[in-house]
Amino acid sequence: MAELSATEKIALIKQGLQEVLQEDIIVDVIEKQQRPLKIYWGTAPTGRPHCGYFVPMVKIAHFLQAGCEVKVLLADIHAFLDNMKAPLELVAHRAKYYELVIKSVLRAIGVSIEKLTFVKGSDYQLKQEYTMDLFRLSSIVTEHDAKKAGAEVVKQVASPLLSGLIYPLMQALDEEHLGVDAQFGGVDQRKIFTLAAENLTKIGFKERAHLMNPMVPGLAGGKMSASDPNSKIDLLDKPEVVKSKLRKAVCAPQDTEDNGVLSFVEYVLFPIAQLSGEPIFHVPRPDKYGGPVDYSSFEKLKEAYADGSLQPGDLKAGVEQALNALLAPIQAEYTADEEWQNIAELAYPPPVAEKKKKKEKKIGTGYHANKGAVVADGKAKPKEAVKEAVGTGAEEALEKLKVDN
Ligand SMILES: N[C@@H](Cc1ccc(O)cc1)C(=O)O
The missing domain is CATH 1.10.240.10 (Tyrosyl-Transfer RNA Synthetase)
Structure with a gap:
């Protein structure tokens, strides 16, 4: 295929989008600087990815066709910060699961993925400079504005947690720390995008362009819902x-x-x-x-x-x-x-009740799991002992998340 002109590239980048903010940044990079646009899409590895994921994948295909350098952020820490939609001990498995699914989907729609980079949030978000930038941002954004920014993204609960306020600040900072020109996401991310646009410059960073896909209704009409x-x-x-x-x-x-x-x-x-x-x-x-x-x-x-x-x-x-x-x-x-199947088991373990049933079947009848004991290795052990042996999983998970700073 012949190389696209700058105008064609920009048209392809914008194709099907609902909204683009700071388009001049994109035009400047492609027309004036004549270099590939650097763009990222972030996804928080929470529930199992559904068919709605085809929609951003199509855009990633367009970006690649337009010669962009595309990063996919597996936002593992964000998945945890969003009301623990991914508990710490599961988050690493879910990030891996998402990566495998996303790559497979891209192959299924015929996209060559060589020019695509996958980055895990915890690979850079725990570094000193990132943390300091987060503190700097937290000292200029009000609680009110951080809350408003996350209203359509962070799960809304009766007693909102502080983690839900950190979430949008980190998403804004990701633009700087991933070194991109633009962030892409659904139009539900709009308020986080404008928070980033308004505040990054105040702590000495560049403002980025923002590209937004329309929201696709679920099969039942209305929003795709995790509970349905x-x-x-x-x-x-x-x-x-x-x-x-x-x-x-x-x-x-x-x-x-x-x-x-x-x-x-x-x-x-x-x-x-x-x-x-x-x-x-x-x-x-x-x-x-x-x-x-x-x-x-x-x-x-x-x-x-x-x-x-x-x-x-x-x-x-x-x-x-x-x-x-x-x-x-x-x-x-x-x-x-x-390997993918094993990761699926780890990332989305079956509900406890089901697991119990399976195990009871395996070790035969006559055993009551609710008499103050749990089963491990087919032997009954006092609950406390098992708890001690396996810990809560959290320390271990944190250890896995840590990188050399
Ligand atoms: N907020 C995005 C996930 C995300 C997290 C961090 C980012 O930097 C970007 C995107 C979502 O709702 O899925």
Whole structure:
């Protein structure tokens, strides 16, 4: 492919975004300085990544195509700071899990990942200079502003923790310490982005550009919700699960406004098809309902849905086919990779009740785990002894997080 012009690069960088702040920074780097734009996207390794992750991945593909130097920040400390969404003893495993998933997704959508760098937050956020910068920032940002900045990102709870105020400050500082020109994220990050834009210069650092993706609604419409598993499809969900979640998804005939299935086609399936140079959405429809049909743009699909010539069931069948085709290589890699499976077990251990059941099965019947003892190595031990032996896991986890300062 011929080298893109500066104008083409900028257009590709901005394609599909909802908002760009300080675009002049991007123009300056690409047109005047004629060097690759350095940009990062951060993700906090909390719950299992779902299909919404395709959306930033498409943008990462665009950035790479536009010659950008792209970093993915695995924001492990942030995952912990956000109301302990990742407990310290799990956070390292989750960061690894996210890295494996992200790489696999990028391969699945045909992105070459050589020019992509992965950085773990704890690799530099525990260094002396970073800590001092955090203290400096904390001395000029008010509690009120830090709280406001995190309102759409940090989980809101009845007794807000101090960690939720540190979170946005660190995200702002990451721009400086990762040495980038721009930060990319969903439009939900907007308030943190403006906090960074307003305050980095006050402690002697450059202001960065900010690029924002629109938010993609979940399958049930509204926000993808961690507590409603049917609102989102896990990247490792099996074809039957994908089918059943799609079947349950709200998708009223002719309704193009509040339709999570249609949005999924708009924000995920079409942009991915576009990456491959073949922007086609195929609907495998039985002959008695008009036969199979291909749409060459989202607008055409939307029109057909609005006038009723495309019915919900047929739309869902098209989504099911396209999505399962996307997920298949990811699943194949997972199934072939024992290390990845082990990390999944460590990162997302099954709930205690399930574990207990499994163990009881293994050691036979007649044992009651709730009589002041727990089972380890198949032998009953007093609870206290086991607690002492394994600690809380926190010290060990912290030790793992530490780097040479
Ligand atoms: N706030 C981002 C994660 C993140 C953390 C640190 C950063 O520097 C950037 C991004 C999220 O909601 O997922």
